[in-house]
Amino acid sequence: MQRILEEERNTQRKVAEVLQQALQVGVGLEKQHEEKVQARREDVGKVFPDSPLFKEWGGSLSEDEQREAQALFDKYGYNVFLSDRLPLNRPLPETRDPRCLKRTYPKDLPTVGVVLIYLNEALSIIKRAMRSIIDRTPKNLLKEIIMVDDNSSNENLKGDLDMYVKSLQEENPGLRIARVRHTEQRGLAYARASGWRAATADVVAILDAHIEVHKMWAEPLLTQIKGDRTVVTSPVFDRVNFDDLKVIPYLSAAHAFDWALWCMYEGFSPDYYKLNDSSLPGKSPSVMGILVADRKYLGEVGLLDEGMKVYGGENVELGIRVWTCGGSIEVVPCSKIAHIERFHKPYLPDLSPAMRRNALRVAEVWMDEYKHNVNLAWNLPFENHGIDIGDVSERKKIREKLNCKPFKWYLDNVYPKLDPWDNLLAYGGMKNLDADLCIDQGPVPGHTPISFHCYYYGPQMVYYRTTGELYVGGIKSHKYNDNRCLTDAGQKNTEPGLYNCKEAINLLFQGKELKNRQTKRCLEIIKGVLLIQECTGQRWTIQNIIKELK
Structure with missing residues (x-):
C-alpha cells in the first residue's frame, strides 16, 4: 500500500512539473506575441505625424485605420472614426456643482421641443445627440425633437438617418420627431428660425447636433423660464475634445463678445460672486448660439435675424435685442450640455467675411452712435465700406415696435466691461x-x-x-x-x-x-x-x- 501511494505521489509531481513547464511556455509565447504586436505598431508609426488628430490619440491604429480616421477628420473636423465605435448611449461624467445635485424642481414645468441644427454632421454624432435627449429628458417634458438639415449633401443623412428616426419613433410613440430640410444652404440663423417655426412645445431649445445632454439638463432651464417667460437661458457647455471625444468640464461663465462680435467667455458681474454660490444662474450680455426660451416670447421679441448669412453675429444680435427690449439672458450652471469643439467648421474655410458682414448688420440696426466701433474692429472706413449687409428695414421696425432702449443703456447697464471707444x-x-x-x-x-x-x-x-x-x-x-x-x-x-x-x-x-x-x-x-x-x-x-x- 505504501509503495502504491509513493508511485501516485511521484506521478502527481511529474504531472505538476509538466503543467508548470507548459504554463511557462504559454506565458513565454504570449509575451513573444505581445512583443511582436508592439514591434509591428512601432514599425507602423504615424502616417500623419503633423495631424492634430493624432497628437494625443490613435497610437495603436494600423496604417489603414489611420488613413480612414484622417479622411473622416478632414471632412468633419472631429473624430468620426472613434465616434462610430462608441456606444450611442455612452455615460457622461458628472460635472455639475455638488449643490446642483441637491436641488429640486417644480413638477408642473412647461414642455420642451428640442431643435437640432446640422449641416453634413456625422451620422453617429446625430444619433448620439438624439439618444441622449430621449434618455435624459423626462418623457412628460420632452414633447418633440425637430431636426433641421441645412441642405446637407451626405447620403447617409437621408435614408440611414430616416431609418434611425423611424426606430426611435417606434420606441417612443408619444414623442413627435419632425424633419425640416432646406433645399439650399441658408445659414445658422435661418435654420434656427426654421426649427422654431416647426416647434409646438411651450419652450424651444435650439441646439447644435454635435452635442450630448447631461442628465437633469432640462429642468433647471425650464424652471427659470417658468418663473419669467422673458428670460432667455443657456446651459453651461462642457467641451468634448475633437480628437479623443473625452468630456472636459467647463465652469459657468457669461457669454460675451468683442467689437468684431466674435464670441468669448467672461466672468459674471462682481455682485454674482458675492453670493458665493456657483450653482446659481448668472446674467449674461449675450448667448453663444445654443439657447432655450419660451417659444411664444421668442417670436414676440423678433425671433432671430434671418438676414444673417452663413455663421456668426445672430447670437449677439439676439442678446442685445432681448436686453434692450425688456427681457434678459441667463446662464444656468445646473444645466450641462457636452458640446464637441470642432477643429474646423463645415460652412466655409474662412468665416471672417460672413462674420464681418453680419456684424455690420447688427451695428446698423442696434448700436446707434457706437456702430462705427464695428468698423474700427474690422478696420473698415465709416462710410462706403463696400459690403452689402442686406435689407435691415424689418429689423429696424421690430426695434421701433418694441420700444427698445438705446445701445448706450445696454453699455451702461448690461455690458459695462465693453470699452465704448468714445474718445x-x-x-x-x-x-x-x-x-x-x-x-x-x-x-x-x-x-x-x-x-x-x-x-x-x-x-x-x-x-x-x-x-x-x-x-x-x-x-x-x-x-x-x-x-x-x-x-x-x-x-x-x-x-x-x-x-x-x-x-x-x-x-x-x-x-x-x-x-x-x-x-x-x-x-x-x-x-x-x-x-x-x-x-x-x-x-x-x-x-x-x-x-x-x-
Whole structure:
C-alpha cells in the first residue's frame, strides 16, 4: 500500500512539473506575441505625424485605420472614426456643482421641443445627440425633437438617418420627431428660425447636433423660464475634445463678445460672486448660439435675424435685442450640455467675411452712435465700406415696435466691461511722409516697434485717443484689458518701445509731428530705422480721421 501511494505521489509531481513547464511556455509565447504586436505598431508609426488628430490619440491604429480616421477628420473636423465605435448611449461624467445635485424642481414645468441644427454632421454624432435627449429628458417634458438639415449633401443623412428616426419613433410613440430640410444652404440663423417655426412645445431649445445632454439638463432651464417667460437661458457647455471625444468640464461663465462680435467667455458681474454660490444662474450680455426660451416670447421679441448669412453675429444680435427690449439672458450652471469643439467648421474655410458682414448688420440696426466701433474692429472706413449687409428695414421696425432702449443703456447697464471707444480721434496705418514707411509693431513677443513698408494690416493698425495714447498693433475691446502704447523710454534711449499704456510716456500729434510732451523728442525714421530723437520736422499721417486732431 505504501509503495502504491509513493508511485501516485511521484506521478502527481511529474504531472505538476509538466503543467508548470507548459504554463511557462504559454506565458513565454504570449509575451513573444505581445512583443511582436508592439514591434509591428512601432514599425507602423504615424502616417500623419503633423495631424492634430493624432497628437494625443490613435497610437495603436494600423496604417489603414489611420488613413480612414484622417479622411473622416478632414471632412468633419472631429473624430468620426472613434465616434462610430462608441456606444450611442455612452455615460457622461458628472460635472455639475455638488449643490446642483441637491436641488429640486417644480413638477408642473412647461414642455420642451428640442431643435437640432446640422449641416453634413456625422451620422453617429446625430444619433448620439438624439439618444441622449430621449434618455435624459423626462418623457412628460420632452414633447418633440425637430431636426433641421441645412441642405446637407451626405447620403447617409437621408435614408440611414430616416431609418434611425423611424426606430426611435417606434420606441417612443408619444414623442413627435419632425424633419425640416432646406433645399439650399441658408445659414445658422435661418435654420434656427426654421426649427422654431416647426416647434409646438411651450419652450424651444435650439441646439447644435454635435452635442450630448447631461442628465437633469432640462429642468433647471425650464424652471427659470417658468418663473419669467422673458428670460432667455443657456446651459453651461462642457467641451468634448475633437480628437479623443473625452468630456472636459467647463465652469459657468457669461457669454460675451468683442467689437468684431466674435464670441468669448467672461466672468459674471462682481455682485454674482458675492453670493458665493456657483450653482446659481448668472446674467449674461449675450448667448453663444445654443439657447432655450419660451417659444411664444421668442417670436414676440423678433425671433432671430434671418438676414444673417452663413455663421456668426445672430447670437449677439439676439442678446442685445432681448436686453434692450425688456427681457434678459441667463446662464444656468445646473444645466450641462457636452458640446464637441470642432477643429474646423463645415460652412466655409474662412468665416471672417460672413462674420464681418453680419456684424455690420447688427451695428446698423442696434448700436446707434457706437456702430462705427464695428468698423474700427474690422478696420473698415465709416462710410462706403463696400459690403452689402442686406435689407435691415424689418429689423429696424421690430426695434421701433418694441420700444427698445438705446445701445448706450445696454453699455451702461448690461455690458459695462465693453470699452465704448468714445474718445478715439484717428485709426489705421500711420505713415511717415518723408521716409514713405509705416509704424509696425515688430516681432511678437517683443516690445520694439519698427518701420516697414506700408501694407495697412493688423500689426500696423494704430489707434489714437484724446488721452494721447497711441496704440500699435490693435486695440482691445474691453476695459479690463490694457493696450500697448508707443513709448519714449527717456533721454538715454533712442529706441521707441511698446508697453502697457498705464506705464507709457506717450507720444502726441503736434501738427504733423509725433512728439513727446515731456521729453520734447520726436518719433522719426533715419535710414529706415525707427528712432526717438531731436525733432527735425518729419511728418506723419494716419489713414482715418474721426475727429479733428489738435
